[in-house]
Amino acid sequence: MKSRRIKLAPSILSADFSRLGEQVAEVTRAGADYIHVDVMDGRFVPNITIGAPVVAALRSWTNLPLDVHLMIERPEAHISRFAEAGANIITVHVEVCQHLHRLVETIKSLGVKAGVALNPATPLSLVDEVLPLLDLVLIMTVNPGFGGQDFIESMVDKIARLRKMLDDKRIKAELEVDGGITTGIAPKVVQAGAEVLVTGAAIFNSKQDAGGALREMRRALDLAG
Ligand code: DX5
Ligand code: ZN
Numbered sequence: 001m002k003s004r005r006i007k008l009a010p011s012i013l014s015a016d017f018s019r020l021g022e023q024v025a026e027v028t029r030a031g032a033d034y035i036h037v038d039v040m041d042g043r044f045v046p047n048i049t050i051g052a053p054v055v056a057a058l059r060s061w062t063n064l065p066l067d068v069h070l071m072i073e074r075p076e077a078h079i080s081r082f083a084e085a086g087a088n089i090i091t092v093h094v095e096v097c098q099h100l101h102r103l104v105e106t107i108k109s110l111g112v113k114a115g116v117a118l119n120p121a122t123p124l125s126l127v128d129e130v131l132p133l134l135d136l137v138l139i140m141t142v143n144p145g146f147g148g149q150d151f152i153e154s155m156v157d158k159i160a161r162l163r164k165m166l167d168d169k170r171i172k173a174e175l176e177v178d179g180g181i182t183t184g185i186a187p188k189v190v191q192a193g194a195e196v197l198v199t200g201a202a203i204f205n206s207k208q209d210a211g212g213a214l215r216e217m218r219r220a221l222d223l224a225g
Contacts, residue, residue, distance in 0.1 A: 006195055006197060006221050007197070008031070008033055008214060009033060009176070009199070010199060010204070010214060011198050012024065012036065012037060012204075013038040013200045014147040021057070021058065023204065024061045024062050027210050028062040030211035030215055031215065034066070036067045036200075037050070037054070037055055037069065038069050038071065038147075038200075039068060039069065040071045041072035043073045044073045045071045047145045055086055056084075056085040058086075059085070065088035065089055067089045067176075067198075068090050068091065069115075070091060071093060071117075071144045075096060076097075076099075076102075076106065080110060082112075083107075083110040088112060089115055089136060091115030093118075094117065094118055094122060094127055095118075095122060101129070101133070104116070115134060115136035115137065115176070116130065117140060117178070119140050119144065120141070120142070120143060124158065124162055124165065128165075131166070134173040136173055136176055137162060137173050137175055137176065139175070139194070141155040141159075141177050141178060141189070142178075143179075148205065151179065152179075156189065157192075159177060160193055162193070163193025163194075175195050177194040177197055179198070181199040183202065186224075203217070
């Protein structure tokens, strides 16, 4: 089914925050590829989570790339702090960027990989002009703000359309999907062309431990592959 190795990016949003470092170490040992960090400001999305100090604290618990998803207004005012804290990928939402090209260039000038995220209702055409500059494009498969929501099925077609755009233009940006990814849904989004899967509740709210849940997700992909 897939020609590329699929990356798994556990989202710490659903982790036990009282032992966040240990949980990150656990999914690192179990074979995670990125650690996905959801930053929310209570304005762009109706929830508040964490900031740069937590990114800095996580740095000592994992060597994996820290994949920082900024669900915040005015991201340009904050990216340097996240870069200094140790973020390896910084993803901003196209819906809040008036000068997306400039912001992407700024992120890259800080030595950090640049990603752009699109909400479910946001058309792919809004990122068309910057695609060649990007390291990552994030398709939201739920409306951002909370973990544990249901995957929006119509996003499968959007993922497939973005895959085609990237392939047709020979653009190397990774295609990441975020929201409602379970062992049942993972093979479907990979089939559509996703290559980085963010997954929160399915890893950290599972009946088994986080490491076991991650390995199960990997097995589900291997079996489908
Ligand atoms: C949603 C966040 C996601 C979320 C994913 O706003 O961006 O990263 O935590 O978690 P699940 O897999 O539980 O939907
Ligand atoms: Zn996210």
